[in-house]
Amino acid sequence: MNHAETLLPALRVAGLSKRFTLHNQGGVELPVLEGVTLDAFRGECLALDGPSGAGKSTLLKLIYANYRASAGSIRVRRTSAAAEVDVTTADPRTLLALRRDTIGYVSQFLRTVPRVGALDVVAEPLLGTADADTSALRDAHRKAQELLLRLRIPQRLWHVPPATFSGGEQQRINIARSFIRSWPVLLLDEPTASLDADNCSTVVSLIDEARARGAAVIGIFHDARVRERVATRVIDMERFQPRPGSR
Amino acid sequence: MSEDTQPILRVEGIVKHYGSRVAVDGVSFELWAGEVLAIVGESGSGKTTLLNAVAARARPDGGRVSFLTRHEGVVDVHAMSEAQRRLLARTDWGYVHQDAVQGLRMNVSAGANVGERLMALGERHYGRIRNEAASWLERVEMDVTRIDDTPATFSGGMRQRLQIARNLVTRPRLVFMDEPTSGLDVSVQAKLLDLLRSLTRGLSLAAIVVTHDLAVARLLAHRMVVMKDGRVVETGLTDQVLDDPQHPYTQLLVSSVLQP
Numbered sequence: 001m002n003h004a005e006t007l008l009p010a011l012r013v014a015g016l017s018k019r020f021t022l023h024n025q026g027g028v029e030l031p032v033l034e035g036v037t038l039d040a041f042r043g044e045c046l047a048l049d050g051p052s053g054a055g056k057s058t059l060l061k062l063i064y065a066n067y068r069a070s071a072g073s074i075r076v077r078r079t080s081a082a083a084e085v086d087v088t089t090a091d092p093r094t095l096l097a098l099r100r101d102t103i104g105y106v107s108q109f110l111r112t113v114p115r116v117g118a119l120d121v122v123a124e125p126l127l128g129t130a131d132a133d134t135s136a137l138r139d140a141h142r143k144a145q146e147l148l149l150r151l152r153i154p155q156r157l158w159h160v161p162p163a164t165f166s167g168g169e170q171q172r173i174n175i176a177r178s179f180i181r182s183w184p185v186l187l188l189d190e191p192t193a194s195l196d197a198d199n200c201s202t203v204v205s206l207i208d209e210a211r212a213r214g215a216a217v218i219g220i221f222h223d224a225r226v227r228e229r230v231a232t233r234v235i236d237m238e239r240f241q242p243r244p245g246s247r
Numbered sequence: 248m249s250e251d252t253q254p255i256l257r258v259e260g261i262v263k264h265y266g267s268r269v270a271v272d273g274v275s276f277e278l279w280a281g282e283v284l285a286i287v288g289e290s291g292s293g294k295t296t297l298l299n300a301v302a303a304r305a306r307p308d309g310g311r312v313s314f315l316t317r318h319e320g321v322v323d324v325h326a327m328s329e330a331q332r333r334l335l336a337r338t339d340w341g342y343v344h345q346d347a348v349q350g351l352r353m354n355v356s357a358g359a360n361v362g363e364r365l366m367a368l369g370e371r372h373y374g375r376i377r378n379e380a381a382s383w384l385e386r387v388e389m390d391v392t393r394i395d396d397t398p399a400t401f402s403g404g405m406r407q408r409l410q411i412a413r414n415l416v417t418r419p420r421l422v423f424m425d426e427p428t429s430g431l432d433v434s435v436q437a438k439l440l441d442l443l444r445s446l447t448r449g450l451s452l453a454a455i456v457v458t459h460d461l462a463v464a465r466l467l468a469h470r471m472v473v474m475k476d477g478r479v480v481e482t483g484l485t486d487q488v489l490d491d492p493q494h495p496y497t498q499l500l501v502s503s504v505l506q507p
Contacts, residue, residue: 023495024502065484067491092470092484093279113466115441 008077009039010184010216011063012084016072018058019242031242032058036072038235040216042184045207047227048220050237056220057108059237060187063087063218064105065095076185078102100125104183106191110162110170117159119144122176140180147176150202168194179206186210188219192226204229254279255315255421255453261300262309263293263477270296271307272477280420281451285468285485287458287500293477294457295425301455302342302423303332314339314421337367341414341422345429347406350413351398357384357409358394364417383412387442404435408442415446422447424456428463440466461504465489473497 016036022028033055040046048056061067063074065087074087076098085094099105104125113121123140148158151172157165162173171194178186188207192200200223207217207230221227227234254277263271271293278284286294300307303324312324317339324332336342344350351360361380362370370376377394384391387408398406407427414422427443428436444467447454456467464471464485471488473481473496481494492498 020491021493023498061490066486068483068487068493093282095484096469113441113444114437 010042010077011040011218012073012075013038013059013063014073014075016059016062016074016088017070017242018055018062018067019070033062033240034242036240040185040218042214042216043211044232045211045217045219045230047231047234048218048237049227049234054237055240056237057189059240060105060189060218060220063185064099064103064187065090066105076102102183103185103187104178104181105187106174106178106189108171108189108193110174113161114163115161118148118153118162118165118173119158121162121173122147122180125177125181143180144176147180150206151176151199152202168196168199171195172199175203175206179210182210182213183215186215186217186219188217188221190220190222192221192223200226251280253315253321256301256455257313257321258301258310259313260310261297261307261312263296263300263305263307269477271300273310274472274474274477274479275310276472276479276482278421278453278455280453282470283447283452283454283456283468285456285458285464285471286474287461287464287471288474289459289500292474294474296477297474298423298425298455298457302340303327303336304342317420337364338417339419339421341417341419343407343410343414343422343424343427345426347398347403347410350410351406353399354397356395356397357389357401360398360409360413361416364413368417379416380412383416384409386415386446387412388438402435403431404439407431407439411443411446415450415452418450420453422452422454424454426458426460427456429458429460443467461489461501473500 014037016033018033019029019031022030036059038046048059050056058067062069069088072088075084076087077084078098078101085098087095087098090098119141122144126140126143127136153169153172157169162170165173175191192203195203204226210217221230256278259275261271261274262269274297276284286297288294299305301312303312306325313321314324315321324335327335342350358377358380361383362376365376365379381391381394384394389405389408398409401409428439431439440463446452447467456463458464468485471483471485472479473488473494475496481488481492481497488497489501492501
């Protein structure tokens with residue numbers, strides 16, 4: 001790959017470790033990751049590879065600041081600012097801003113909000129917090145509709161809250177919601193896990209489009225064919241396993 | 248200074264004693280415009296005492312609460328005159344009580360309950376007050392035909408909605424809520440939480456929500472403060488604190504919740 005000087009990594013992880021301390025189980029320590037070091041450039045798709053328990057989801061959660069790092073740094077380049085932000089030390093306000101404008105995350109499960117219809121769930125990341133004006137709302141709904149169509153969500157479900165949807169339908173709502181914005185960094189935790197072949201290939205296209213827009217994608221893809229199709233690099237997570245007896 | 252460069256509320260070193268017992272022991276935090284903060288803890292953790300000290304409903308024994316007003320910059324709320332404090336509490340602040348009876352006037356109509364804060368601000372035009380009250384009853388999803396009924400005839404969930412409308416009619420920028428959904432049936436609770444969520448998001452309200460219910464915090468709050476024995480033991484983004492709790496007490500709280 002040729003890296004022009006302006007092509008700085010979108011994400012730089014260095015010396016990142018995570019261990020859980022279970023205070024109510026006699027303070028037992030569970031080391032999960034140690035010394036994770038990787039860069040992700042715009043337009044790349046990194047596939048995290050390794051057996052169950054290798055810390056793949058944990059790494060995504062650390063990058064999203066859902067989990068707190070035990071050591072190391074996670075530097076993300078913010079769209080609106082030239083400087084990098086270290087997710088492991090940033091204050092809550094900065095983290096919330098990062099989640100609004102820089103890092104998108106597709107979790108394995110949709111956390112549904114009661115009474116909000118599918119279309120609004122999908123459009124929400126475009127609308128921010130305050131009452132949006134009508135043209136912004138129309139725009140966001142139009143984009144949401146396009147994604148729902150591409151992901152084959154029947155139109156009769158668009159205004160129904162996703163709480164009652166099947167697992168696969170919920171997962172597609174989750175995906176639509178996360179692809180509606182052009183996040184510079186996109187984290188995908190098994191985005192195709194419960195999808196049929198047609199929807200799988202739609203998700204593959206969405207990932208390609210995100211990369212073409214310049215997103216750095218980091219994902220966990222259980223399905224080997226999907227992984228081969230989307231990954232530009234495979235990261236072997238075995239390298240970051242804590243050695244027995246180490247902290 | 249704008250709301251983007253400094254917090255709208257700064258709480259520094261609040262201390263409150265009850266006799267020899269220390270109920271709140273040096274609590275500090277900041278709140279930014281549009282941010283919802285949950286204060287969680289069990290009974291006796293000091294969370295309601297803290298809320299009352301911050302909302303200037305009780306005088307703390309130590310510490311300072313600074314609020315960024317719309318027009319007069321930052322004010323020390325415990326150094327204000329009683330009259331100034333009451334004006335602030337009726338205009339830029341709201342306070343939602345756990346028991347709606349404490350936050351409502353039970354013997355006047357729903358419309359008058361909502362209109363009262365407008366009249367306190369000098370509005371005298373009956374038609375405008377009534378229209379505004381009706382529009383707020385609608386926003387909190389109440390049956391507008393009940394506008395002339397008194398809250399004594401309302402269910403618990405309706406009273407809580409009315410209390411919320413009464414608080415929001417003056418477009419406050421900061422709302423304090425003390426266990427806003429506890430004591431209600433579960434189905435009523437879910438609808439009310441959903442309403443609170445869309446109101447706080449839609450109006451960019453800053454709010455401090457005291458709750459013992461972690462699910463309430465998950466749904467409403469951006470950030471969380473965990474209190475035990477009058478002190479803050481952990482703070483962070485709501486999902487951080489709930490998904491990766493660090494302090495032994497927070498781990499115990501999170502693991503004690505039944506997963507339905």
